[in-house]
Amino acid sequence: MTPFWALVKKDIHLYLLDKRAVLMSLVAPILIGSFFGYIFAPVTRERPNKISVLVVDQDESPVSKEIVAQLTAESSLDVKPATLEAARDSVQRGNVPAAVVIPGSFGEDSVAALMGFGTRPKLSLLVDPSRQAEPAMLRGILTGRAMQAVGRGAFGGTATGFAFRPPFDADEQAVTGVRERIPYNSYAHSFAGFSVQFNLFMGVEVGAGMLLLRQRGLWRRFRAAPLSKWTILGSRALSAGMISVVLVSIVFGFARVVFDVRISTVPGFFLLAASIGLMTAAYGLLIAALARTVETARGMSILVTIFIVMLSGAWVPSFLFPTWVQNAAKVLPARWAVDGLDGVTWRGLGFSDALLASGVVSLFALLFGLVAVARFRWDE
Numbered sequence: 001m002t003p004f005w006a007l008v009k010k011d012i013h014l015y016l017l018d019k020r021a022v023l024m025s026l027v028a029p030i031l032i033g034s035f036f037g038y039i040f041a042p043v044t045r046e047r048p049n050k051i052s053v054l055v056v057d058q059d060e061s062p063v064s065k066e067i068v069a070q071l072t073a074e075s076s077l078d079v080k081p082a083t084l085e086a087a088r089d090s091v092q093r094g095n096v097p098a099a100v101v102i103p104g105s106f107g108e109d110s111v112a113a114l115m116g117f118g119t120r121p122k123l124s125l126l127v128d129p130s131r132q133a134e135p136a137m138l139r140g141i142l143t144g145r146a147m148q149a150v151g152r153g154a155f156g157g158t159a160t161g162f163a164f165r166p167p168f169d170a171d172e173q174a175v176t177g178v179r180e181r182i183p184y185n186s187y188a189h190s191f192a193g194f195s196v197q198f199n200l201f202m203g204v205e206v207g208a209g210m211l212l213l214r215q216r217g218l219w220r221r222f223r224a225a226p227l228s229k230w231t232i233l234g235s236r237a238l239s240a241g242m243i244s245v246v247l248v249s250i251v252f253g254f255a256r257v258v259f260d261v262r263i264s265t266v267p268g269f270f271l272l273a274a275s276i277g278l279m280t281a282a283y284g285l286l287i288a289a290l291a292r293t294v295e296t297a298r299g300m301s302i303l304v305t306i307f308i309v310m311l312s313g314a315w316v317p318s319f320l321f322p323t324w325v326q327n328a329a330k331v332l333p334a335r336w337a338v339d340g341l342d343g344v345t346w347r348g349l350g351f352s353d354a355l356l357a358s359g360v361v362s363l364f365a366l367l368f369g370l371v372a373v374a375r376f377r378w379d380e
Contacts, residue, residue, distance in 0.1 A: 050075075051134045054082040054090060054099040063107030066149035067142075071100070074141060091126045091175040092347055094339070097134040097319070099126040100142060106168070110150045113167035122171040129174040129184035130346075131319060139170065182348040187259040192341035193314030195251050196334050199244050199280045200308065204301045206240045206284025211294045214377075233373060237281035244277035245270075252345075265344050268354025272340045275358035275365065279333050282368035289372040308334050333364035 055071060057064050072079045082090070087099035101124035109121040123146060127135040147166050176184045252269070255261035263269045291297035309315065311325065312334035318326055329335045340357025343349035 050078040051098075051138060052078045052096040053080070053138060054087040054096055055079055056082055056084045056087050056099060056101045058084070058104045059102050059106040061105075061107030063110060063149050063152075064102045066152060067102060067146050070145040070149065071142070074145075077138070077141070088126055088175055091128050093349065093353075094128055094130070094319075094342070094347065097128045097131040098138050100124070100138075101126065107150075110146075110168045114150055120167060120169050122169045125170060125172045126175050127172060129176060130186075130189065130317065135172070139172070143170065176346055176348055182262045182264055182346060185259065185261050185346045187255055188261045188345035189317075189338075189342055191251055191255045191259075191261060192338050192345065193309070193312075195248050195341065196276065196312065196337045197305075197309045197314050199248065199276055200283060200305045200334065201302070202240070202244065202247075203280045203283035204287060204298060204305060206236070206281065207287025207291065207301065208294045208297045210236065210284070210288035211291060211297050214288075215294070230373065233285055233369075233376065237278075237285055237369065240281040240284055241274075241277035244280040245273045248273040248276060261345055263344055264348040265351045265354055268349075268351040268358075269341075269344045271351075271358045272337070272344060272354050272361070275340075275361040276337050278365035279337065279361050279368070282365040282372065285372035285376070286368040289375040289377070308332055311335070312338050314338055333361045336360045336364075 053071065055068050057068055068079070068081075071077055082099065084101060087096075087101070090096045091099050103121060103124065106121045106123070109118055112118040113120045123142065125135065125139060125142065143166060146168065150167055174184055176182055249270070252261065252263070256263070287297050287301050291301070311321075311329040312318070312332050313321075313329070314334070318329060318335070321329070336357050340354060340361070343353050343357065
């Protein structure tokens with residue numbers, strides 16, 4: 001055997017000796033490929049997700065009631081009534097992709113415009129600008145159903161549709177920041193998702209670093225000193241958390257200067273950054289407590305982290321997922337972190353919303369920390 005083939009055989013042998021590395025190189029692409037294949041496969045196994053739509057009927061005329069009835073009868077829509085304030089708030093928070101607002105006297109004005117009298121009324125469509133497909137589909141359905149309703153109002157029940165221009169205008173409004181001062185910015189979600197992702201990866205490295213210190217016997221020396229578990233682990237967690245806050249702040253500072261990503265509440269943003277820092281630190285402590293070796297910590301934790309990030313909507317917007325996946329992802333702290341950062345940037349939400357998101361993330365951090373302290377092995 002030549003030296004070349006001997007070296008090749010050596011490398012293959014060393015790779016096969018690390019069974020965890022072999023397992024990861026097989027399991028990771030299989031699981032990730034299966035997940036994305038399931039998400040983007042044609043929907044044949046179940047009914048597609050209905051588009052949630054809120055309808056604000058300020059007219060309550062026969063024409064407007066006909067529009068609402070026809071929209072409700074659409075199999076692809078899940079229509080619910082709402083007030084204008086509630087509809088705008090729901091769209092801004094991302095709870096629904098769109099809301100239809102039928103203004104007062106719409107029925108009378110649209111019928112008059114159909115006959116060539118008066119001005120053309122406006123149908124308002126409040127949309128979430130991060131969701132392009134659903135509002136576009138709703139816009140087409142709304143125009144057709146509104147034309148039918150206006151035609152029936154003008155000519156009786158036999159009119160079903162017309163080929164001429166609609167006797168009304170469609171007014172589409174993107175609902176984003178506070179008093180519309182913060183426009184939609186696609187970079188905001190990207191920076192939110194990948195900030196959370198790389199903070200979790202930093203947590204993996206924190207855990208791996210602590211395991212390396214334990215393997216070298218340094219933890220036994222720490223325990224020999226008059227220091228409690230909380231002091232030793234807490235100091236490590238605080239340093240990691242502080243680094244995380246600085247990194248998130250720098251990333252979004254860059255996003256603000258270069259891509260004009262605006263922040264609606266600066267105190268809320270830093271509160272979220274602090275909670276993400278706590279989660280990063282506690283995640284690292286948890287990995288160090290549950291894993292036995294550095295190799296195990298890095299291998300399995302990276303795979304888990306990738307799935308947490310995917311399900312949290314950092315890579316692909318969560319509204320594209322099946323409903324059950326969207327609901328399941330709500331138990332992940334990263335989902336709350338990503339949504340919270342979206343809220344204090346392009347969605348333009350206030351401090352109270354940031355407080356809720358940071359509170360949930362902090363609770364997860366506390367849970368991770370308590371488990372880590374209880375399970376950490378000092379004598380190995």
